[in-house]
Amino acid sequence: MSTLGSRIKNLRIEKRMTGDELGKVLGISKSTISLYEHNKSTPDDNIKKKICSYFNVSFDWLMGISPIRSVGINQNPGKGVKIPVLGCIATGIPIETTEDILDYEEITPELAATGKFFALKIHGRSMEPRMLDGDVVIVKRQDDVESGDIAIILVNGNEATVKRVKKQTDGITLIATNTSVYEPHFYSNKEIKKLPVQILGKAVELRGKL
Template structure:
């Protein structure tokens, strides 16, 4: 049975991932633009976050929405690192940070590499990855201009996942994807400035509108 809507489970998971990331409640609120009182209500299991807030937290923590919604057994909780003398060295896998992604050029052929990021070997084993430096303000306050998003290459995503999408041959954009029978809607977080944009199935084919990958993690240099 799904634990969707279970305030206690949500509170435990948010606390667990905050602890794993080593972030205080105050900093967490500042990074995501949440009211301190709202987060307190979530952590005290008095209120349950809306789906868009769950998506924002999942992107921030680099986990799936299910990881926030479903209960975790002890074996699924983030493991405590061993003592420094016993710390295993997990050599990371380097992936390119791209300044832009445009139509007609396979990602592996893009030469505009502006930096490099490392991802764990365990993550790298799940698919092909690239990183993209974000331009623009449409995903604020979750993702800011200059942030780097880690992207797993895939042609489809789940409903409301954050994805890299190429529209009409222009540069790729970062948006949440709402899937509908008649088409898809690309949704910005900063909806006060950037309105959601719907594309019909015909437009998806003709323009085209193409999903390049799913955003699995966001990185910010403070």
């Protein structure tokens, strides 16, 4: 579960900073940073505001009150924009607060300006040969897609899956490329609400391993 300490740690790691470097920015020691990150001490409101200002995140997000942070991605003008590569996404845990960050990928500032993005590492063979185990898919966050789009979907609270979506008036069908591993599965409108079937985003780019 995400805590104040883990959020501070993730912000520092995203910025590729050491505890000593962050301590200098905030005017405190690296040992104090370590205490914060391990939830053995809590920063006062002044330090919290400095953290929010430096990392450009909202106070409510830092405190775990809101799942939305001011900037979901770190951007340097004129350079690539870094987005987190997630190993998995679980139900009920906002993408911004997940601790399962494997790495970071860069997208162009032009693409980043069109919305919020994250990346997901592919597990399994259901989308072969187009997407292979270990590939990384760049995802634009949105709660709906067009019929025929490849989407990242949570079904019944399980780990997120990557499938092509076919929309019908009475429900949707999730379609794998490799039908020998995963047969097309239809969910009625009633099942979509009951399970639920939740669309997290649209796959916009694939990055394969050599």
